[in-house]
Amino acid sequence: MKPHHGLNTHTNLISNENSDHLYNNHLLHRLHDIQQQLHHIPKQSITDLAEELKLPVSQIEAAIDFYAFFHRSARGRFDIMFSNCTSCGDMTMMQYLCDQLSVMPGETRADGAVSISDASCIGMCDQGPALLINGRTITQLSNQRLDLIAEYIQDSTPLEQWPVEWFEVHDNVRKNGLLLSAPFEPGSGLLAAIKQGAESMLASIDDSGLRGRGGAGFSTGMKWKFCREAVGDAHYVVCNADEGEPGTFKDRILLTSHAHSVFEGMTICGYLIGAQKGYLYLRAEYRYMLPVLQAVLTNRQESNLLGTKILAQQDFNFDIEIIIGAGAYICGEESSLIESMEQKRGVPRVRPPFPVTCGYLGQPTVVNNVETLAAAAHIAVHGSDWFNAHGSDKSAGSKILSISGDCLNPGAYEYAFGVSIQQILDDCGAEDVQAIQVSGPSGTLIGPDEFERKLGFEDLATGGSFMIFGKDCDLLKVIQNFAHFFAHESCGFCTPCRVGTTLLRNGLDKICKGCGTQYDVDEMRRMAALVKRRSHCGLGQTAPNPILDALERFPELFNAKLVHSDYEPHFDLDAALEEARQLTKRDDAEAHL
Ligand SMILES: Cc1cc2nc3c(=O)[nH]c(=O)nc-3n(C[C@H](O)[C@H](O)[C@H](O)COP(=O)(O)O)c2cc1C
Numbered sequence: 001m002k003p004h005h006g007l008n009t010h011t012n013l014i015s016n017e018n019s020d021h022l023y024n025n026h027l028l029h030r031l032h033d034i035q036q037q038l039h040h041i042p043k044q045s046i047t048d049l050a051e052e053l054k055l056p057v058s059q060i061e062a063a064i065d066f067y068a069f070f071h072r073s074a075r076g077r078f079d080i081m082f083s084n085c086t087s088c089g090d091m092t093m094m095q096y097l098c099d100q101l102s103v104m105p106g107e108t109r110a111d112g113a114v115s116i117s118d119a120s121c122i123g124m125c126d127q128g129p130a131l132l133i134n135g136r137t138i139t140q141l142s143n144q145r146l147d148l149i150a151e152y153i154q155d156s157t158p159l160e161q162w163p164v165e166w167f168e169v170h171d172n173v174r175k176n177g178l179l180l181s182a183p184f185e186p187g188s189g190l191l192a193a194i195k196q197g198a199e200s201m202l203a204s205i206d207d208s209g210l211r212g213r214g215g216a217g218f219s220t221g222m223k224w225k226f227c228r229e230a231v232g233d234a235h236y237v238v239c240n241a242d243e244g245e246p247g248t249f250k251d252r253i254l255l256t257s258h259a260h261s262v263f264e265g266m267t268i269c270g271y272l273i274g275a276q277k278g279y280l281y282l283r284a285e286y287r288y289m290l291p292v293l294q295a296v297l298t299n300r301q302e303s304n305l306l307g308t309k310i311l312a313q314q315d316f317n318f319d320i321e322i323i324i325g326a327g328a329y330i331c332g333e334e335s336s337l338i339e340s341m342e343q344k345r346g347v348p349r350v351r352p353p354f355p356v357t358c359g360y361l362g363q364p365t366v367v368n369n370v371e372t373l374a375a376a377a378h379i380a381v382h383g384s385d386w387f388n389a390h391g392s393d394k395s396a397g398s399k400i401l402s403i404s405g406d407c408l409n410p411g412a413y414e415y416a417f418g419v420s421i422q423q424i425l426d427d428c429g430a431e432d433v434q435a436i437q438v439s440g441p442s443g444t445l446i447g448p449d450e451f452e453r454k455l456g457f458e459d460l461a462t463g464g465s466f467m468i469f470g471k472d473c474d475l476l477k478v479i480q481n482f483a484h485f486f487a488h489e490s491c492g493f494c495t496p497c498r499v500g501t502t503l504l505r506n507g508l509d510k511i512c513k514g515c516g517t518q519y520d521v522d523e524m525r526r527m528a529a530l531v532k533r534r535s536h537c538g539l540g541q542t543a544p545n546p547i548l549d550a551l552e553r554f555p556e557l558f559n560a561k562l563v564h565s566d567y568e569p570h571f572d573l574d575a576a577l578e579e580a581r582q583l584t585k586r587d588d589a590e591a592h593l
């Protein structure tokens, strides 16, 4: 297959850094603005904000400490975050730039010019290595580009004067399917819903067999029906564009190039469930899309596809606002997302009650993935038969995959459900494949003897991430990276996940360092089972998946690293004494354990 790179390219550099000043007064937006202007959130700003927004100081402080994009101590005027994802990250490049600029990873240089740290996957897995600088994305990094970046920073050259092509984000659509190829006329789905009537259209969405594309696969028709029937003062529609699962970037493409269908899906949902308000919760890493998305919203308002008396319907009023997150993977979980919308830390709620009866502000709320809502808009236009004529028995329609890693042509591929893994590998030019992580770190790790398995809720369910690891890849390092990801992203609310993900990470670190024993592997297996069973939400319940899958399918990875003793402590006492040896200028045998 021929790569077609330049297809739909967007630059995320905005001429005036403040021109994308976030337009509603949400706490996270105000904190983003302050962070951008002052490079940290000072105490006085917290007090002022508390007074202005009528929020407790403690709530604002808790939010600042919770979200990765906010800092109480000053970050550099150039604030750089390198993705640490196995697909769009490269930690050797981070170290390279740190060396060039004489700054330690995670720290701010003494002159306040620059800070460099790492961040969880930034959604650029088809065009990495990538970084964020003052919230803007630079992709396709090379050492040569990093040399130039270092020069610009040393010269304090404003970002607007950096080469504009560095900030380009490509769509990289490699295979169009049901959603990506069908042209979408703004308003066509809404007209069909109005013509057909709310109840009948709801039945069509149900008949289509559409299931949630965010991973869990709940029936969309049923979700909308439950919400429509729920009693409340108001109903809400929320589009989940948090897209934080490492390896996933298909929502990025839908929002940049197919935003009308996403917003139309939200508006149709509003019409069917009786909501007047919708929110798009967009991950902060995609903040650069804001002008594009706002332009689409304005266009829809001007075309009477949003606002009051939509398409001349007396009682049909609906509008959409955008809320920008602040770098927390857990906010993709729907109840955390709602907490975050309510200006709090994104800690998952106890469920039930589910959002359909008690969601945003305690009111009935539908939360759907970007792709689900785009699919719903197409179903409204083309009908349920058009949709469920594709796919498999329990998995109607298509799925957009974000393919990254060791293949010739990474990018977005849309397939009817039921496609085999081998077919996908052939299409994207992947050979000598050692393993695939289907649906991101929270999904399933499979090896070559499973490549005839099929994508779909009956077999391999997926939210869209498809990470390919070739024969030369150090798979244990990948698993270690995933363990670090979960330990970092655990919200800390429940003990099994907070402590368990850290212990799993430490155990893997020890094994990867070559200090592990069979005892550590057995302990890790026991801990993984406990974290899975006892955690409060989906993050903890899936965090051990990569370790358990790797232990089952690739035990040799672990065995090859084990030392021969039965037990080796986690804590290396001899290494800890190194500083004392240096201070006393001793390195003789007696100074070692
Ligand atoms: C830790 C965690 C992260 C999640 N991240 C996302 C996400 O980024 N996008 C998404 O649509 N769903 C995500 N989900 C699933 C949502 O909780 C929810 O099921 C989904 O938004 C419902 O939409 P759907 O029915 O259209 O799939 C996540 C779940 C968990 C547990």
Ligand code: SF4
Binding pocket: 330, 348, 489, 490, 491, 492, 493, 494, 495, 497, 498, 535, 536, 537, 538, 539, 540, 541
């Ligand atoms: S499982 Fe993890 S992420 Fe979920 S509530 Fe518990 S600590 Fe938070």
